[in-house]
Amino acid sequence: xxxxxxxxxxxxxxxxxxxxxxxxxxxxxxxxxxxxxxxxxxxxxxxxxxxxxxxxxxxxxxxxxxxxxxxxxxxxxxxxxxxxxxxxxxxxxxxxxxxxxxxxxxxxxxxxxxxxxxxxxxxxxxxxxxxxxxxxxxxxxxxxxxxxxxxxxxxxxxxxxxxxxxxxxxxxxxxxxxxxxxxxxxxxxxxxxxxxxxxxxxxxxxxxxxxxxxxxxxxxxxxxxxxxxxxxxxxxxxxxxxxxxxxxxxxxxxxxxxxxxxxxxxxxxxxxxxxxxxxxxxxxxxxxxxxxxxxxxxxxxxxxxxxxxxxxxxxxxxxxxxxxxxxxxxxxxxxxxxxxxxxxxxxxxxxxxxxxxxxxxxxxxxxxxxxxxxxxxxxxxxxxxxxxxxxxxxxxxxxxxxxxxxxxxxxxxxxxxxxxxxxxxxxxxxxxxxxxxxxxxxxxxxxxxxxxxxxxxxxxxxxxxxxxxxxxxxxxxxxxxxxxxxxxxxxxxxxxxxxxxxxxxxxxxxxxxxxxxxxxxxxxxxxxxxxxxxxxxxxxxxxxxxxxxxxxxxxxxxxxxxxxxxxxxxxxxxxxxxxxxxxxxxxxxxxxxxxxxxxxxxxxxxxxxxxxxxx
Amino acid sequence: xxxxxxxxxxxxxxxxxxxxxxxxxxxxxxxxxxxxxxxxxxxxxxxxxxxxxxxxxxxxxxxxxxxxxxxxxxxxxxxxxxxxxxxxxxxxxxxxxxxxxxxxxxxxxxxxxxxxxxxxxxxxxxxxxxxxxxxxxxxxxxxxxxxxxxxxxxxxxxxxxxxxxxxxxxxxxxxxxxxxxxxxxxxxxxxxxxxxxxxxxxxxxxxxxxxxxxxxxxxxxxxxxxxxxxxxxxxxx
Numbered sequence: 001x002x003x004x005x006x007x008x009x010x011x012x013x014x015x016x017x018x019x020x021x022x023x024x025x026x027x028x029x030x031x032x033x034x035x036x037x038x039x040x041x042x043x044x045x046x047x048x049x050x051x052x053x054x055x056x057x058x059x060x061x062x063x064x065x066x067x068x069x070x071x072x073x074x075x076x077x078x079x080x081x082x083x084x085x086x087x088x089x090x091x092x093x094x095x096x097x098x099x100x101x102x103x104x105x106x107x108x109x110x111x112x113x114x115x116x117x118x119x120x121x122x123x124x125x126x127x128x129x130x131x132x133x134x135x136x137x138x139x140x141x142x143x144x145x146x147x148x149x150x151x152x153x154x155x156x157x158x159x160x161x162x163x164x165x166x167x168x169x170x171x172x173x174x175x176x177x178x179x180x181x182x183x184x185x186x187x188x189x190x191x192x193x194x195x196x197x198x199x200x201x202x203x204x205x206x207x208x209x210x211x212x213x214x215x216x217x218x219x220x221x222x223x224x225x226x227x228x229x230x231x232x233x234x235x236x237x238x239x240x241x242x243x244x245x246x247x248x249x250x251x252x253x254x255x256x257x258x259x260x261x262x263x264x265x266x267x268x269x270x271x272x273x274x275x276x277x278x279x280x281x282x283x284x285x286x287x288x289x290x291x292x293x294x295x296x297x298x299x300x301x302x303x304x305x306x307x308x309x310x311x312x313x314x315x316x317x318x319x320x321x322x323x324x325x326x327x328x329x330x331x332x333x334x335x336x337x338x339x340x341x342x343x344x345x346x347x348x349x350x351x352x353x354x355x356x357x358x359x360x361x362x363x364x365x366x367x368x369x370x371x372x373x374x375x376x377x378x379x380x381x382x383x384x385x386x387x388x389x390x391x392x393x394x395x396x397x398x399x400x401x402x403x404x405x406x407x408x409x410x411x412x413x414x415x416x417x418x419x420x421x422x423x424x425x426x427x428x429x430x431x432x433x434x435x436x437x438x439x440x441x442x443x444x445x446x447x448x449x450x451x452x453x454x455x456x457x458x459x460x461x462x463x464x465x466x467x468x469x470x471x472x473x474x475x476x477x478x479x480x481x482x483x484x485x486x487x488x489x490x491x492x493x494x495x496x497x498x499x500x501x502x503x504x505x506x507x508x509x510x511x512x513x514x515x516x517x518x519x520x521x522x523x524x525x526x527x528x529x530x531x532x533x534x535x536x537x538x539x540x541x542x543x544x545x546x547x548x549x550x551x552x553x554x555x556x557x558x559x560x561x562x563x564x565x566x567x568x569x570x571x572x573x574x575x576x577x578x579x580x581x582x583x584x585x586x587x588x589x590x591x592x593x594x595x596x597x598x599x600x601x602x603x604x605x606x607x608x609x610x611x612x613x614x615x
Numbered sequence: 616x617x618x619x620x621x622x623x624x625x626x627x628x629x630x631x632x633x634x635x636x637x638x639x640x641x642x643x644x645x646x647x648x649x650x651x652x653x654x655x656x657x658x659x660x661x662x663x664x665x666x667x668x669x670x671x672x673x674x675x676x677x678x679x680x681x682x683x684x685x686x687x688x689x690x691x692x693x694x695x696x697x698x699x700x701x702x703x704x705x706x707x708x709x710x711x712x713x714x715x716x717x718x719x720x721x722x723x724x725x726x727x728x729x730x731x732x733x734x735x736x737x738x739x740x741x742x743x744x745x746x747x748x749x750x751x752x753x754x755x756x757x758x759x760x761x762x763x764x765x766x767x768x769x770x771x772x773x774x775x776x777x778x779x780x781x782x783x784x785x786x787x788x789x790x791x792x793x794x795x796x797x798x799x800x801x802x803x804x805x806x807x808x809x810x811x812x813x814x815x816x817x818x819x820x821x822x823x824x825x826x827x828x829x830x831x832x833x834x835x836x837x838x839x840x841x842x843x844x845x846x847x848x849x850x851x852x
Binding site: 299316320321323469470471472473474475476477478480481482484485488489499501502505508509511512513515516517518 | 657658659660661664675676677680681682695698699701702703706707709710729731732733742743745762764765766767768769
């Protein structure tokens with residue numbers, strides 16, 4: 001018997017893994033926020049009731065975190081056959097239990113049908129959405145109920161921590177993470193191990209470890225889905241990080257608008273404490289570390305490190321100049337490691353599978369995988385995890401399934417509101433930290449908003465600048481006043497009041513705001529404008545010079561008219577028009593009064609004959 | 616001491632000091648609005664930006680907050696720097712068109728108002744430099760005023776814009792304000808500031824009204840000096 005407490009720690013984890021073992025027969029139903037909204041919890045209850053009714057109580061139902069393919073929710077996977085069922089309703093449940101669970105038979109109407117070949121596909125890995133993904137971080141979501149620590153043990157959870165405590169020195173952990181090439185997933189792409197090393201060497205006590213879960217980009221929900229779906233992976237990563245840098249106190253900063261994430265993290269921290277994985281003398285070793293949750297009030301700027309520290313300390317979330325780095329003076333002016341939620345979730349993987357394995361995935365400068373949220377004008381809305389270096393084309397067309405309604409792709413906005421819009425001509429670029437920056441955008445935390453020919457790029461820039469104007473903290477002049485003025489000018493252009501020279505003014509302002517702002521919010525705020533000017537200048541010119549919105553979006557610049565040849569005079573549009581702008585005799589072509597028309601689009605939606613045009 | 620190059624001139628400066636001091640020490644003028652010797656620095660106005668070069672890397676930093684470093688090459692008038700300063704001035708002129716301080720500063724810098732901006736009419740002369748808030752907190756020690764709201768809605772004022780119970784009417788905020796936004800009216804035995812009227816104390820020797828009674832009480836409480844002693848104005852002391 002080995003008396004060394006560090007080796008004993010590992011034995012404890014090994015026993016837990018063995019005891020809870022890998023599950024075989026179970027149903028994993030997505031209970032992430034998206035699927036909950038489409039009724040997955042009712043399906044889950046029905047599954048449990050039906051299993052009991054059919055005397056199959058030994059089959060476990062896992063209410064998992066997000067499974068990624070949000071477009072098809074509520075969805076579930078029946079193990080061990082791994083049949084993937086989409087759009088599952090409560091009425092489907094008895095059949096799922098009696099056929100698939102009891103007899104292993106597949107129900108084809110619930111299967112995914114390939115949009116082109118029309119063939120039904122059985123398993124997750126057969127679906128084009130999942131096929132090219134490499135879901136090493138996010139894929140674990142489908143194997144666990146995030147509210148049960150046992151499930152995490154069952155998939156080798158906390159094995160990395162056991163290994164670290166038993167075999168590795170803090171310096172060894174840092175050098176492993178360095179060798180892996182892990183870069184921060186929150187936006188900056190800074191090398192995680194460099195930060196860790198900085199904090200390890202920094203003078204000052206205590207030292208802090210923080211997970212940044214202040215995901216605030218419109219349309220992005222990667223971090224939320226990790227905190228909701230696999231909270232222990234984040235916690236395990238943080239414990240390992242704390243061990244490496246010599247910290248005893250950690251914080252998870254999560255916004256209060258993520259109630260499910262808060263609930264699951266709270267439960268996970270309590271469970272980990274109870275199992276001796278957090279708190280004093282972790283698993284009987286000399287190492288002590290605990291985590292506290294800090295709930296943010298939802299300001300976008302609080303994702304910026306120094307604003308986040310201010311918020312955790314209880315002050316207004318305003319950034320400060322970072323000429324002295326957080327690794328020396330961070331939270332409470334003490335050495336602090338701040339990494340994004342996804343970065344932390346990568347750490348146990350690196351320890352378990354080794355730096356060489358991790359290093360073999362990705363591009364030269366960006367290693368590992370990255371989770372992206374794919375939203376906007378795209379067929380397969382959802383979360384994907386791909387190796388760094390996957391092209392935008394593969395993401396949008398292979399996994400995303402292309403653009404709905406046969407429309408043409410126009411641009412993809414990456415990196416959240418302050419990222420840039422990338423045009424079709426650049427779809428072949430491999431997605432990594434450096435390449436995205438090169439083309440005038442950025443990785444950000446991994447939001448991707450797809451736009452098609454019905455998206456007006458000036459309007460898109462206007463929307464994002466409006467968002468950033470509202471989210472600017474107001475501390476420094478270029479961001480507070482400058483973003484507001486840029487937003488005003490864009491507002492004018494979209495309203496048909498653009499002036500010759502506006503584009504040049506926007507460009508000059510954009511450069512000076514990026515140079516002169518105090519933090520990265522102002523520093524990147526002009527990106528949506530600068531990148532749309534760079535790639536879609538002709539749309540700006542059409543708005544300003546020709547008073548025309550080519551995409552038909554900006555209401556002041558478009559008119560609605562009825563094609564007399566296509567109009568059957570059915571009168572449906574007359575009924576839906578709120579301003580009585582449409583008139584005409586029954587069965588004869590109708591007309592729109594341009595002065596009364598508010599260009600709300602209701603008539604277009606209602607017309608079955610495609611007779612209403614926007615110009 | 617560290618050695619640097621500022622606008623092509625060799626300059627040495629004591630470790631731990633800020634670039635702004637070295638630049639001014641070297642006889643180079645640099646505009647600022649929010650750096651005041653009595654209070655801590657925030658880097659809010661961005662007028663004091665300079666371009667620094669370390670190795671191959673150049674970047675824009677606020678000289679009021681950037682500590683001196685050995686071998687730093689500083690350019691206080693590069694094109695990027697001037698563009699930032701011009702933008703800041705244009706933006707402030709549009710925010711506070713009535714401010715004579717800003718107008719003079721803009722003239723000195725050769726900046727004219729940007730006609731594309733619609734000028735504000737509701738911001739007064741406040742540029743949100745936060746000097747008033749800092750002096751109230753750091754020097755006076757009462758925190759009667761603060762910043763509220765976010766972004767372009769941000770304002771300085773008392774909590775909920777109600778009369779403040781803790782304000783002592785000392786007027787430090789008005790003295791430190793670079794643009795004269797904060798209104799303080801002292802007439803005879805009364806002083807009006809932040810919506811409150813304070814009773815002024817007459818000097819027990821010369822009879823001149825010289826400070827709000829609340830301020831003297833506050834000082835008495837803090838320092839243990841008797842009111843009798845405090846009621847003599849500085850000139851008669």
